[in-house]
Amino acid sequence: MADFVQFMHPKASKELLNYINAHSFPCNIAKGQFLVAAGEVCRHVFFIQKGAMRAYIQEKKKDITTWITTEGEMITSIRGFDLQQPSLENIQAIEDCQLVGAHYDNLQYCYDNFLEMNIVGRKLLEAYYRSAEERAFIARLSTATGRYQHFVATKGHLINRLPLKYIASYLGMTIETLSRIRSSLSSSQ
Numbered sequence: 001m002a003d004f005v006q007f008m009h010p011k012a013s014k015e016l017l018n019y020i021n022a023h024s025f026p027c028n029i030a031k032g033q034f035l036v037a038a039g040e041v042c043r044h045v046f047f048i049q050k051g052a053m054r055a056y057i058q059e060k061k062k063d064i065t066t067w068i069t070t071e072g073e074m075i076t077s078i079r080g081f082d083l084q085q086p087s088l089e090n091i092q093a094i095e096d097c098q099l100v101g102a103h104y105d106n107l108q109y110c111y112d113n114f115l116e117m118n119i120v121g122r123k124l125l126e127a128y129y130r131s132a133e134e135r136a137f138i139a140r141l142s143t144a145t146g147r148y149q150h151f152v153a154t155k156g157h158l159i160n161r162l163p164l165k166y167i168a169s170y171l172g173m174t175i176e177t178l179s180r181i182r183s184s185l186s187s188s189q
Helices: 002-008 014-023 078-083 104-113 115-140 144-158 164-170 175-187
Strands: 024-029 034-036 044-050 052-059 062-070 090-093 097-103
Touching: 002 014, 002 115, 014 024, 014 097, 014 104, 044 104, 052 164, 062 115, 062 144, 062 164, 097 104, 104 115, 115 144, 144 164, 144 175, 164 175
Parallel strands: none
Antiparallel strands: 024 097, 034 090, 044 097, 052 062, 052 090
């Protein structure tokens, strides 16, 4: 976790990095396992070293993928972690994952006692905001083909890595629609 903090803010103090190393822990999550279930209070933030995860909500027995994240990114129930309230989303491993975690209280200690950690927090908030803006943009595209083409342009490295059912859900379409779009686009090239 200290490596991520240092990447986000190269001027982070040795004291901060030592504190983070002393108060973070490795965590492995098997494919299909939940990091957080809807209704649970999320007490940790995690850095993904290896693997892919998704967040989703359930509506009328249907899973709706709200976001997908992979190596080099942070993952937590943003609302559940920040407010220390029950999470609205499930967070599930799409692949076997290697994570490094930190407890909410330790992160708050860092914010209170290491001024430079607030720079890291700001940069993380900016990254999460950009990601939320991207998801909002995709949702506003009027055609399924447009949503898929935008996904390919911005997250093309995930197309052959992730199950199509999660990509389809993320893009707000059925897997059948996604398959038709992919077939149509590949035959027109």
